[in-house]
Every structure is written in C-alpha cells, then in structure tokens.
Amino acid sequence: MKKIRLFQSIQAKLVTIYVLLILIAMQLIGVYFVRTLESYFTNEFLVSTDTQASLLANFVAESLAPAPSTEPKPGTPDEKPNADLNEVMNLFALSSSEVQIIDASGIVLASSQPNGQALVGQKTTQIEVIHALQGIKDNQRMFTDIDNIRKMVLAKPIAYGSKVVGAVYVVAKMQTIYDTMSRINNILISGTLIALGLTAVLGVVLTGTITKPIQEITRQATAIAEGNFSWKLRVRGQDEIGQLSHTFNFMMSRLREALSLHEEEKEKLASILANMNDGVIATNEKGHIILMNPRAEQIIGRKEQETVGSGLFELLGISEDEADRYQERGSGSTLLEIDQGDEEPLHVRVTFTSPHHREDGLSGTIAVLQDVTEQEKLERSRREFVANVSHELRTPLTTIKSYLEALDDGAVDDPQLAHRFINVTRNETERMIRLVTDLLHLSRLDSKQAMLSKEETNVPEMLEEVADRFSFQLQQKDIEIDIAIEDGVSHVMLDRDKIDQVLDNLVSNAIKYTPEHGSIRIEARQSAKSSALEVSVKDTGIGIPKKDLARIFERFYRVDKARSRNMGGTGLGLSIAREIIKAHGGTIYLESELNQGTKVTFTLPVKDEERVAG
Structure with a gap:
C-alpha cells in the first residue's frame, strides 16, 4: 500500500505553521487570561464574602454580648437577641449563601436559609467554627459538595471588646464564578476558532503570493526540461520572488542560447561524422563503444547497434598488451588488415586518441579508421x-x-x-x-598530355582493317576471325589512331593466348543502356584465373610472366588500352574463364552531336 504523505506543498506547510502559531498564541493568552481572571474572581469573591461576614459580625456583636446584670446559663438563648438575629438573617434570605450565627458555646442561633432552621439550637462541629471561637480570624476552605457544586466555607469570630462571643459561619456557592468562567472559556474558544479560520484563509491568500510564483517556476522548469522555451515568467515585484523570476528568465534565455549552440555544434559534428571518408569510433572510460559513424560501419562490416557496448580493442582484434600501451601513452596508431571474405582484404590505419578531463582523468578513446587499401x-x-x-x-x-x-x-x-x-x-x-x-x-x-584528335570514323571499316593487319598471324595459327556489327552502327567521332592501338593490343593478345584452330570474334553494337558504342573482342584461348582478373589491367602484371615475356609482350598493353579508353570517357572490363576463353569489352560514350549514325 502506498504511504500517504501529508503537507507535500509549501503552501500547506506555511498555512499549517501560521495556524499552529495562532493556536499556540491563543492558548497561551487564553490560559493566562483564564487563570488570572479565575484568581481575580476567586479573590474578589473571598474578599466580598469576608467583608460581609466581618460586617455581620460587627453588627451582631452587641446582640450576642452578655447582659451586665445577670449572666445567662449556657445553652439558654435570649429571646431578644434571637429576634434581632432573625431580622438580620432576613437580609440574607434571597442570597445563595447560607449564613449562620453561632454563640460562644457553638450553638447555632440563626440561619439565613429555610432548610437550615433545623440546625438552630444545635451545637455545630465545623472545624472552621471551632477555630473562629478560639479567636482565629482566617478560617476559610473551598470544596466540592456532594451535588458537584463548588462552595467556600468561611468562619469569622464575633468579638465584643476583647472577648469572643460567637462566630459567623458562611457557606457560599461559587457556581456563579465558574459559570462566568465557563462562558468566558466558550468565548475564548469561539474566538480562537474564528481566529484560526481567518488565519487559514489569510494564510492561503498570503502564502499564495509566495507559492504561486514558485509553482510557475516549477512548471517552467518542467517545460524547459521537456524542451519548451516559449514561456516566460511574469515578474510580479522587486522582492526576492521577483528577483528569482527575473533571474530564472535570464537563465532560461542563456540556456536556450547554449542549447541552440549545442544543437548546431551537434548537427555539424553529426554531419561531419556522417560525411567523413575516415571511420570514427568513440568509447567511454570503460572502453565500451558508444558511437560509430557510417564509414566505420562500412570498414568494420557491422552496424553501430550491433557494436554499442562491446570493447573497441576486441572488435579490432588488438591484443590486451598492445591496447594497454596505447592507453598508457594516450595515443598511437597501427595498421590492420580486415578480412572481407571472398574480396580483397582492407588495409586500415587506426589512430587512437584518449582525451582527458581535469577532474575525471581518462574520459574514453577515439579511434580514427583510415582505409589505406588504395594507398597500399x-x-x-x-x-x-x-x-x-x-x-x-x-x-x-x-x-x-x-x-x-x-x-x-x-x-x-x-x-x-x-x-x-x-x-x-x-x-x-x-x-x-x-x-x-x-x-x-x-x-x-x-599526365593528360596525350591530346585526343577525334575524327569521324567508319566503325565497320576500322574493324575490317584490324582483321587485315593480323591476317598473317591468324593464318599461321589457323585461327578464324569473325566480325559482327549490329545494324545502325556506322560512323562515330573518335581518335582513330588510339582506338586502333587498343584494338591491335586486344587482337594481338587474343592471338597470342589462343591455341591453333581457335576463333576470335569482334563485335560492335549500340549499348542497350545508353547511346554508346560497345566493342568487344572474344577468343577461345586459355583464359585467365579468377584470382588474376582484378589485377589484369595493372602495369607489368602478367599471369604467366615467363610465357608473356617470351612472346614479346611488355606487360603494358592493357594498361595503355585502359588509359586510352578512360581518355575517351569510356570504360573497359574483362570477362574470362580458365580454359574457356576471354572477352574484353570497351565502351565509348557518344554525345548527341556524335551519336552513332545509321
């Protein structure tokens, strides 16, 4: 079960703090006020009751004084004092306090309450009365009666001269005081609740002036994190929040500029990496590949997704000792040979560079792969x-x-x-x-010094003359020659001497490497893909092995060096033929199968004004 967290917002926390502060202040003030008021009311009640008791004691002192002529027997009340006392008690009949007049022997002479008349004439045993009859003035006690009513007991000695002639016993109810305090408490509680409500409302309003800008900054920060820089915070004042909003807007503009510059640099770098002729592989500080440009994919023969996370040196087949040396030096280079299957292997020069950060040290390795196959x-x-x-x-x-x-x-x-x-x-x-x-x-x-001298040339006539020039060699080896010219091929603009040199070389090679009773076929046709003249010389000779086809046009390259030299060849004929055809803007290629024969084809592009005429 997900744990519920309270007060997750600053506004709730601030409002709670304000309410608690007000609550604590009101409680402290209320407790102090109630305690002080209760003490005041109690003291006033005590003073008032004591004053009334003192006045009553002074008032009835003469009534309780013994007559000078005769001394009454103890326990024998005098009728006249009792009559005076009853008149005095009538003054307290409507009061909630019970007042008793007690003589020197402890006999109750009068009571202010009707239900206390039964006590008249009886001896009281109250400790306060006993102390008062002994002349002790301060005799009061507060207690809670069986009917759960707070009362105060007060006994005052009645002195006549220097002699205590009786006591005034007062039992006063304090319920009015506590009822008043209860009403005051209710007023304080109501005031506190009202104050707390107003504080909460004002807290929400006032804290909103703080939290609302913070919420806007939070939303703006989230939008920035998502790449949205279109918003701008409203500066509401010159206080700290306003300064924060202004600073945030400034930071956002600078961040937008920095990110824009970063994106431009990133796009430039991506464009450079994508269009580089050299391969680039980058690794992290652990030596794991994190980036590979398309050229590196071509050289390695694997996609970036397949290599990300793998080791650079393992991918390139470099030993751990050599890799450690490169990492210690921070740079280095080596020449690798990458197998291409059936094709010729690639020769790749790999240059390692290990950039460093001031704090983190080695941050990774960058390997630049340069294909030097052609250079090799x-x-x-x-x-x-x-x-x-x-x-x-x-x-x-x-x-x-x-x-x-x-x-x-x-x-x-x-x-x-x-x-x-x-x-x-x-x-x-x-x-x-x-x-x-x-x-x-x-x-x-x-060196492009051999200039072409193009002229209109009759192609069938040119091919027939080639066959005538080699008629004697053909007769010696009993080799048949066949010339096939496609309909529509007639006149072409070309350098006749140089093309004759190409044809002579091709026909001469065909005769040299074709055994007796063989055949040679010369074909001329218009290319199906473009308006170009396509000429081929095909023989039924010994053919060329597949391993030598890729190098057959190289200078001085011979399949069988001893035999070619004995036949008088220099090893430059096909190279010269290729350069002549390239000078005309054409191509030349060779197809051959061992012991089956060889076919050499060259094409000569024809412009609109030089198009093959029919």
Whole structure:
C-alpha cells in the first residue's frame, strides 16, 4: 500500500505553521487570561464574602454580648437577641449563601436559609467554627459538595471588646464564578476558532503570493526540461520572488542560447561524422563503444547497434598488451588488415586518441579508421613497377652485354656467329625501345598530355582493317576471325589512331593466348543502356584465373610472366588500352574463364552531336 504523505506543498506547510502559531498564541493568552481572571474572581469573591461576614459580625456583636446584670446559663438563648438575629438573617434570605450565627458555646442561633432552621439550637462541629471561637480570624476552605457544586466555607469570630462571643459561619456557592468562567472559556474558544479560520484563509491568500510564483517556476522548469522555451515568467515585484523570476528568465534565455549552440555544434559534428571518408569510433572510460559513424560501419562490416557496448580493442582484434600501451601513452596508431571474405582484404590505419578531463582523468578513446587499401595498392604497384621496369631493362641489357662481350672476345671474326649475335642484340634493343616507348606513351596518358584528335570514323571499316593487319598471324595459327556489327552502327567521332592501338593490343593478345584452330570474334553494337558504342573482342584461348582478373589491367602484371615475356609482350598493353579508353570517357572490363576463353569489352560514350549514325 502506498504511504500517504501529508503537507507535500509549501503552501500547506506555511498555512499549517501560521495556524499552529495562532493556536499556540491563543492558548497561551487564553490560559493566562483564564487563570488570572479565575484568581481575580476567586479573590474578589473571598474578599466580598469576608467583608460581609466581618460586617455581620460587627453588627451582631452587641446582640450576642452578655447582659451586665445577670449572666445567662449556657445553652439558654435570649429571646431578644434571637429576634434581632432573625431580622438580620432576613437580609440574607434571597442570597445563595447560607449564613449562620453561632454563640460562644457553638450553638447555632440563626440561619439565613429555610432548610437550615433545623440546625438552630444545635451545637455545630465545623472545624472552621471551632477555630473562629478560639479567636482565629482566617478560617476559610473551598470544596466540592456532594451535588458537584463548588462552595467556600468561611468562619469569622464575633468579638465584643476583647472577648469572643460567637462566630459567623458562611457557606457560599461559587457556581456563579465558574459559570462566568465557563462562558468566558466558550468565548475564548469561539474566538480562537474564528481566529484560526481567518488565519487559514489569510494564510492561503498570503502564502499564495509566495507559492504561486514558485509553482510557475516549477512548471517552467518542467517545460524547459521537456524542451519548451516559449514561456516566460511574469515578474510580479522587486522582492526576492521577483528577483528569482527575473533571474530564472535570464537563465532560461542563456540556456536556450547554449542549447541552440549545442544543437548546431551537434548537427555539424553529426554531419561531419556522417560525411567523413575516415571511420570514427568513440568509447567511454570503460572502453565500451558508444558511437560509430557510417564509414566505420562500412570498414568494420557491422552496424553501430550491433557494436554499442562491446570493447573497441576486441572488435579490432588488438591484443590486451598492445591496447594497454596505447592507453598508457594516450595515443598511437597501427595498421590492420580486415578480412572481407571472398574480396580483397582492407588495409586500415587506426589512430587512437584518449582525451582527458581535469577532474575525471581518462574520459574514453577515439579511434580514427583510415582505409589505406588504395594507398597500399599504389605503394605495392609502385614497388612492383620499379621492380618490373628494372627487371624488364636488366634482362635485355644483360643479354646485349653478354653478346657484345662474346663479340669482343673473338666471335666477331666468325661471320655466321657474329651475324646471329648481332641479330639477338638488335632484337633486345628493339624490345627495350618498345618498352620505353610504351612507358612514355603511358606517362603522357597519365599526365593528360596525350591530346585526343577525334575524327569521324567508319566503325565497320576500322574493324575490317584490324582483321587485315593480323591476317598473317591468324593464318599461321589457323585461327578464324569473325566480325559482327549490329545494324545502325556506322560512323562515330573518335581518335582513330588510339582506338586502333587498343584494338591491335586486344587482337594481338587474343592471338597470342589462343591455341591453333581457335576463333576470335569482334563485335560492335549500340549499348542497350545508353547511346554508346560497345566493342568487344572474344577468343577461345586459355583464359585467365579468377584470382588474376582484378589485377589484369595493372602495369607489368602478367599471369604467366615467363610465357608473356617470351612472346614479346611488355606487360603494358592493357594498361595503355585502359588509359586510352578512360581518355575517351569510356570504360573497359574483362570477362574470362580458365580454359574457356576471354572477352574484353570497351565502351565509348557518344554525345548527341556524335551519336552513332545509321
């Protein structure tokens, strides 16, 4: 069961405090007033009763005095004094007090109440009367009678001269005093209740001037927490509450500006992270991933939702010792190789940075993932290119040097041997010239120095001339060549010399790697996807393994290096062909299956003014 909590609002607490203060003040004042008033009334009643008793004692003293001639016997009342006493008692007959006149022997001589007449002539035994007959003046006592009425007993000695001749015994009811006090108490209670009610009403009204602004501030703070900054507190005065409202409005405006700036910076950061070419992974102080941008997802191959909460170094496959070194230094970098399944692995450079806070120390780690696969490929290609060029030049130069040394050693004197050595030297020299020429040509294409000289070219005629140029090689290996030109393909604007170089290279490779009695097919058609000329050269040769397809257009790359070199190739033909097609704005790709043949296709885009004519 939910526990009920009282006084959860400041207003209820303040009103309760005000009511309790008033209640305590009224109680203290009421108790003091009632006690003082009760003491006053009691004292006044005692003084009044004592005064009446003293007056009565003085009045009847002479009546009770013994006659000078004869002394009456004790217990024998004198008729004349009794008659005087009865007349005096008639004065007290209407009073609520009972007054008795007692002689020196303790005999009741007269009573003011009718029901007290039975006591007349009898001896009283009241202790107060006994003390009064002994001459003691202060004899009073208050008590509660059997009928639950408060009474006061008073006995006054009656002195005649120096002799006590009797006593006045008074039994006075004090009910009027307590009735008066009861009415006064009722008035005080009513006043207290009225005061408490007025205090509660005024407390609610007055505390509302305090709690209402606080409630407005609370509502505004809740709205701010929910992102609503449209409200503004009303400043009701220049007191502390007004100053608080003014300060809160100022704080809200500054907070709105800060949040707006924060949102702008957050959007900028999110935009930067989303469009970065490098991957970014952020972790908390425990090393758990809390953020990963889209590029990092691509590099790692996992979504951010899958990696949040996992360890960064475990995800990247970094050992604990190496991770500890990075965290101790606060920064560092390493090169990772990420497996891509059937595809070529990615080479990723990971740079770690660990920002620190002044109070909390290490606040996490930021890892920047840079895909350097292409750079590694370029670096590897550069190394291989230098090695290949060196090797391609070294081999013929070594051959030429050895044959020249042989001629110098005397082979020049043998005409037949000298002639053969010179032919070998000439062939190696021509091979080097072809290699250097291809390198220069490729260099000009790379540097965009080779300008295209486009002219209107008849495509069927161009393809027929290619077949004619290789007719002798085709006849030697008994290879059939077929040219298929789609209807509508006729004239195209292109650089005839460079495209002839591409076709010569493709047809030459097809002849080299196609065994005897094979076939070559050259096709030209208009691309189905765009208005581009699509030319393909297909053979039934030895084909290319799948592992080599991705690198077939690299410079100096050979599937079978020894066989290609023996056939006179430089390893730059396909690279030059690719650069020429790229210069025309087209694409070239290769499809091959081992022992089934190879098909090389290139496309040449045709603009509206250069559209293929039918």
